[in-house]
Amino acid sequence: MSKIGFIGLGIMGRPMAGHLLDAGHDIYTVLHNSPLPSDLKEKGANVVDNPKAVAEQSEIIITMVPDTPDVEKVLFGEDGVIEGLQKDTLVIDMSSIAPMPTQDFARRIKEAGGDYLDAPVSGGEGGAINAALTIMVGGSEAAFERGKPVLDIMGASITHIGENGSGQTCKVANQIVVALTIEAVSEGLLFASKAGADVAKVRESLLGGLAQSKILDVHGERMINRTFDPGFKVKLHQKDLNLALEGARTLDVSLPGTANAQQLLQACAANGGADWDHAGMVRALEMLANHEVGK
Template structure:
């Protein structure tokens, strides 16, 4: 019998991930704090729960895909939370991005109720979520991982068990370090190209076929060239992730100067009121800096 799946968090990525779970044939129930985001599922006959507790009561596996650690904790152990309704032996999978320490705390909260826990953050953006090709990084017990693997495979193409609880979050933060620094490098190349009079189409042709090629170049550079700042992944979320990475690095006494610079740039973007735009909106910070430089030199 197929595992019954509950999905909490129907945002930019969660809605597509939940839809893929349903397409794979798993009985599904969903919940979202803003109820209107569940309308598509309701219209398609998917049960929409009135609380996380209600989701857990009818699920063998509960997936949480929300913004940050405080949101996960509220969903888990707040009033009418998952742990009020979860049966012993059921599994909670946190697919949000936070930190190894938070994952260990959520594991502790679940274990007190006899509930299994995996941290399983994802990468691949809205495109990967829609197409079911996400990379999923899992921390937790091997037996639990294998039990829910078919559910994870409905959402992702590359499924990696990184180690015990917390290892999935750590691997995701490492991924975000590369994503952030890579974005900064691409945006700096674009900023310099514009000032030097290099056609961005020509630049894209070179970057996308040579040693500088990356997902960032392939997916985000065309958006920048078109002036499309809408999110595949929100800038505010990358800022949050980079802050977690810096926190872990500080704790482990590992210098990350490049990541620190990128964090400050995304903090500037957030201060400009553009945190809800895509990560490629970092180009706006460079445009602002360039404008000020031009003004000061006249």
């Protein structure tokens, strides 16, 4: 069993750390504004003062924080991971952040004697709770082989995409597809509902045909039942689509659907929905149509 540092015990990180504890690993973490969750405390998680202290105790360090500046602060800020990094420590960043800074973070960790994987995830809160995440990994083959047994505890599908940064590139592509699919499901259900059809039966029928998708299944049900407590927040998907659009400018690529989805998420945020589940994108379209799905 390994000594694992885990930084970031939010909606996703908390169950992920719990699975590692259940598998017998020792977990070292640092707290920010919240106390240690009771379930992790009962399982024996250890709390230390700062990321430097996490690194001093750990053979593997996992970060699961909201954005690129958060990862940089945890790794390289005052009392950051790099100040306590032990030789050959493997750092696995499972946050969803920008690919280019990821490559720089990897270089700096390697220069300090460690190794680095970028391993963002897809699957939302349910995937984290059920250890069924899809994990997209960038890094060397040797680092991937070392990290995979730990990733296997948290995920059901683990793919080595390529070198550092490629895992984050894959995650950005994932978020483009997810956002546009949420928009498509929203528009389809809104059209059917306003036309007077039984939208629950429409969804059931669509799930049996070419339009079927996990988003139609999970988020379509959320839209109909009006359950927008966050599994993945609007504001975080906004952040990911910003990464996509910034990358598109750099690559000279046009992503018109992504830009439109970003504007719908912005409409949600402007109406108090930054912390809604991203399935709440349907609410922006409902405002335009003056009609609520299922009504």
